[in-house]
Amino acid sequence: MDAQEPDFHHATPEGEDRERRICRTCGFIDYVNPKIVAGVVATHADGRVLMCRRAIEPRSGYWTLPAGYMEEGESVEQAALREAREEACASLELDGVLGIYSVPRISQVQIFFRARFAAPDIAAGPESEEVALFEWDRLPLSELAFPSVKWALDDYQAGHGRALPPSMRTQTPDMRPD
């Protein structure tokens, strides 16, 4: 059996002031909410920072921080801890908000936390080719997956691990890759 596909067109639902995607077949209104990504800059007891080499698109093969889409029924903090567990088999404790980064072009909001290790072990989860701890002067800066990875690393270093007010950043359309 062929997969069914929704047949979306753009129209303004009654009583609203904004166009939404509506399926011609079933009438479903696709309210698109910006997606929340929760992530961490996690440092080991020796000060090195945890990174993951992506095993999935987009930007497969590039280095990123543990981060991913928040799911229903969890808090932002739980989402960040879950992603670190799934992508790097890391058990962490959060230390506060590092930055809130908006990416309007793809309707994404990324919330990054400072974190430290609750247990020392790491291992690549299914979405990571490899996980590693990097010295701060040996970061894989030429192989970063997304601009926000650089922002989070920069913001962490700017605070020297201290609890600064979170950095607010917005990605502009000319910034690539993402």
Added chain:
Amino acid sequence: MDAQEPDFHHATPEGEDRERRICRTCGFIDYVNPKIVAGVVATHADGRVLMCRRAIEPRSGYWTLPAGYMEEGESVEQAALREAREEACASLELDGVLGIYSVPRISQVQIFFRARFAAPDIAAGPESEEVALFEWDRLPLSELAFPSVKWALDDYQAGHGRALPPSMRTQTPDMRPD
């Protein structure tokens, strides 16, 4: 013509590890992302705080802070400023993140900012019955719309307007109303 309705059932899409809502009619997979609410605790030059009495459900008639769902294609900061403009006709400037509040039961993340007035005038927008500036010792505490309104007011007062690290809070299922 009767409105069409999607016919959702719960199933796990191929290659995933989690159940999603899928429409039996058209095959649409309804990835539900937590919704982002952006809001402000905005103080006037005389120190009073801006609040709105809701003209819409839920909690119509109760007092809230300017806040609402983030839309596609904007940053969190733009969403907070837009909501203040729409609900209270207020022109504000943001001063930093006040708190990030998770409400897992309804998959919501609320990001509140400290703000001050860029222009002194306010007026009720279409979603507000009334807008007002309250002295801090005369807040309508018995008529607040949501627990997070109290949190944001408390967190603002705890910082005396200073840029503290944002407060992180999670609403538990027993907290009502919301």
